[in-house]
Amino acid sequence: MATLEVAGTALELDDDGFLVNMDEWSKEVAEELAKADEISLTDRHWEVIEFVRKWYAEKDESPTLRRITKVGGIPTKELYQLFPDGPGKKVARIAGTPKPEGCV
Amino acid sequence: MSETKSTRKIAIICSKGTLDMAYPGLVLANAARQAGIDAVLFFTFWGLDIVTKKKNSKIKVTPVGNPAMGMPNLVGIIPGMTTMATSMMKKKIEGLDIPPIDEFIEMIHDAGVKLYGCRMSVDMMGLTEDDLVPQLEGVITAMDFMDISEGAQTIFV
Numbered sequence: 660m661a662t663l664e665v666a667g668t669a670l671e672l673d674d675d676g677f678l679v680n681m682d683e684w685s686k687e688v689a690e691e692l693a694k695a696d697e698i699s700l701t702d703r704h705w706e707v708i709e710f711v712r713k714w715y716a717e718k719d720e721s722p723t724l725r726r727i728t729k730v731g732g733i734p735t736k737e738l739y740q741l742f743p744d745g746p747g748k749k750v751a752r753i754a755g756t757p758k759p760e761g762c763v
Numbered sequence: 764m765s766e767t768k769s770t771r772k773i774a775i776i777c778s779k780g781t782l783d784m785a786y787p788g789l790v791l792a793n794a795a796r797q798a799g800i801d802a803v804l805f806f807t808f809w810g811l812d813i814v815t816k817k818k819n820s821k822i823k824v825t826p827v828g829n830p831a832m833g834m835p836n837l838v839g840i841i842p843g844m845t846t847m848a849t850s851m852m853k854k855k856i857e858g859l860d861i862p863p864i865d866e867f868i869e870m871i872h873d874a875g876v877k878l879y880g881c882r883m884s885v886d887m888m889g890l891t892e893d894d895l896v897p898q899l900e901g902v903i904t905a906m907d908f909m910d911i912s913e914g915a916q917t918i919f920v
Contacts, residue, residue, distance in 0.1 A: 724797060725860060725870070735873035745799025762790055763861050763870075 665691050677752050684755025692753045696742075700753075704741055707733055711754040721751040723761035772801040774912035776919045780809030782824040782852055788920045789813075789867045796874040803915060804871075805908050807881035810920070811888065814880055814896045819864045823849040865896070872898035879903045879911065 661676065662669040665688050671679040676695065678684055689708060693700050700708075710731040714722040724746060728735050742749045751759055773795045777788040788804060795802040812818040826832040826839035826848045838844065853863070862870060872878060880895055880902040892902055903911070 723860070725862070728870075729860075735870055739796070739874055743799075745797060747794075747797030747799075761860065763793055763867075 663688070663691055663695070675748060675752070675758065677748075677758065678755055681755055681757075689753050689755065692755075696749055696753070698742065698749075698753070701741075703733075703737070704753075707731065707738070707741060707750060708754045711750060711756055715754070715756040721754075721756040721759040723759050723763055724750070725761070725763045771795075772803070772915040774803040774805065774908075774915035774917045776805045776807060776908075776917065777810035777813055778808045779920065780812035780818075780822060782822050782849060783829075784920055785810075785813045785822055785864060786856070786861070786867075788918075789864070789871060790861075791918065792876045793867075793871045793874060796871065796876055801915075802871075802876045803911055804876055804878045805881060805903075805912075806879070807884050811880060811884045811890075811895075813864060814868065814878065814899055815890065815894055816896055817894065819868070819896070822864060824852050868896055868898050877911070879908070881905070881908075 661672040663672055670683050670688065673679055676692070678688070690700055693704070698704070707727060710727060710733075711722055714726065714730075722730070724735070724738060727733055727738060727750065733741075738746050738750070742753075748758055751757065773791070775788045775792055777785065779785070788810075792802040792804050806814045812822060823845050825845045826834040827836050827845075832848065834844070834848075857863075861867070868878070878899050880899050882902050882904045885891075885895075885902050892899075895902070
């Protein structure tokens with residue numbers, strides 16, 4: 660099983676690179692998860708991450724990309740620029756929430 | 764990570780102009796982009812309605828000849844049945860937070876799907892590029908499609 664080293668602690672990751680224990684998520688962990696995807700987090704990334712985490716806290720599921728654009732107000736094009744090469748899982752992985760279950 | 768820098772590519776040929784056959788191609792192309800996979804959509808024959816401005820908000824589903832919809836054909840031919848079935852399906856789709864076709868096309872275009880119209884179908888239906896949605900990369904021939912679908916997994920809908 661893959662692990663992610665954050666501040667001297669090895670966190671367990673599943674086959675898709677998601678945290679096995681979501682309680683281990685922190686801003687530092689998000690930075691490291693993003694680094695693994697060659698993303699360096701900007702304020703705009705944090706807006707997306709905070710929206711996703713808030714959604715998850717309220718609804719116990721990750722928002723689909725469409726909800727991030729429609730409700731979170733991040734345009735589709737920008738979302739693909741912020742999280743290139745497959746934002747579908749990447750956004751949730753970095754935000755430390757489960758894989759999104761919707762189709763759009 | 765498993766899905767980064769994918770070299771996979773998918774090409775979907777949309778040939779039907781009914782609601783139930785319009786969505787699968789759009790949903791799959793969108794899913795491909797969400798997973799970091801290149802996607803090309805080619806609209807041919809009745810599938811061209813999906814990208815025709817005057818038609819894509821009026822695409823319908825008919826219960827006639829479609830046993831999956833559970834309505835006897837004789838009932839399905841009653842005037843208004845197609846409209847009713849269409850409005851029911853559209854409501855279900857909306858309830859799942861899936862956008863209507865025109866908005867869906869905008870969304871997948873922004874997501875990086877490349878959309879093309881079929882030259883022969885455009886000519887056959889007497890359309891010009893002005894009749895088609897602005898998100899199309901262009902109107903191309905079957906042979907052009909061979910070029911743009913090179914190396915792609917191709918799906919015919």
